[in-house]
Amino acid sequence: MNLRLDRLATLYVAAPLLKLTPQDEYSIPILMYHSIADEDESRVHPYYRTSTSPQAFALQMEQLHQAGYETCSPAQAVSQLETKAKTTSKQFVITFDDGYRDFYQNAFPSLNRFGFTATVYLPTAYIGESTQQFKGKDCLTWVEVQELQNHGILFGSHTVTHPQLSGLSKGAIEIEVRDSKKAIEDNTGRVVDSFAYPYAFPQGDVEFRKMLRDTLVSAGYRNGVCTIVGRAGYGSDPLFMERLPVNGLDDKALLRAKLAGAYDWISMPQSIMKAAKARAARVSSRLR
Numbered sequence: 001m002n003l004r005l006d007r008l009a010t011l012y013v014a015a016p017l018l019k020l021t022p023q024d025e026y027s028i029p030i031l032m033y034h035s036i037a038d039e040d041e042s043r044v045h046p047y048y049r050t051s052t053s054p055q056a057f058a059l060q061m062e063q064l065h066q067a068g069y070e071t072c073s074p075a076q077a078v079s080q081l082e083t084k085a086k087t088t089s090k091q092f093v094i095t096f097d098d099g100y101r102d103f104y105q106n107a108f109p110s111l112n113r114f115g116f117t118a119t120v121y122l123p124t125a126y127i128g129e130s131t132q133q134f135k136g137k138d139c140l141t142w143v144e145v146q147e148l149q150n151h152g153i154l155f156g157s158h159t160v161t162h163p164q165l166s167g168l169s170k171g172a173i174e175i176e177v178r179d180s181k182k183a184i185e186d187n188t189g190r191v192v193d194s195f196a197y198p199y200a201f202p203q204g205d206v207e208f209r210k211m212l213r214d215t216l217v218s219a220g221y222r223n224g225v226c227t228i229v230g231r232a233g234y235g236s237d238p239l240f241m242e243r244l245p246v247n248g249l250d251d252k253a254l255l256r257a258k259l260a261g262a263y264d265w266i267s268m269p270q271s272i273m274k275a276a277k278a279r280a281a282r283v284s285s286r287l288r
Helices: 005-019 054-066 074-083 102-113 142-150 170-188 206-219 252-260 264-287
Strands: 030-033 069-071 090-097 119-122 154-157 194-196 223-229 241-245
Touching: 005 252, 005 264, 030 223, 054 102, 054 252, 074 090, 074 223, 074 241, 090 102, 102 142, 119 142, 119 194, 142 154, 142 170, 154 170, 170 206, 223 264
Parallel strands: 030 090, 030 241, 069 090, 090 119, 119 154, 154 194, 194 223, 223 241
Antiparallel strands: none
């Protein structure tokens, strides 16, 4: 069994310290889910698991509902953060990456039960008239996307083919963000203004980040999310808002701590690890 150090540090170090420090009133937690299905991830470290069983997901939604949380869209989150608008409710955003069909089967019923909405980010090459697969899992069809949209679910772009964008040319990136947006708009009849970065976000690459941001703005995007861990705050880039990864091992205590801000400490070691990997890659390329 893998020891979950992030849980221990969050509940027994970060959470107690959080109670002793002034809290940022202008932050909104954005939860990041992937697959809602019964999958064997026993060989995957708890931090890196991306599946949540339908039973665990239903329980998490029930716990958040009982705690008084209400969902908002990424666009609403950006508006509230930019204007520092105070709300009478506990606001949070629910997002799903990769457009898996198990959202339709297993996540939507629980969301609907508690009056929650969500934003699903679609890699459009795998969304078709008939069921297609991405990473060995069935994806939504356009008919299912339209049905979910009619029930309040929002959709955003997760590129066309789900590549690591930092390895592509500017022209290829433009195609990925432009064509995916158009495909969703053509099939839903609604404007797409939200984007989710696939894979680990290269937050330390300032030049790439600026180029991508300019590309997204030119394509018509107004908000977006990435894989930097933490709550979105007043100082967050609206195109690359932080998120909180959630999976089936997040019990009530850990989930509540994440939404309260006790998991935000993860972003620092995450940034250090990414920087170290980037340096190692540059050294390796020079030695070839």
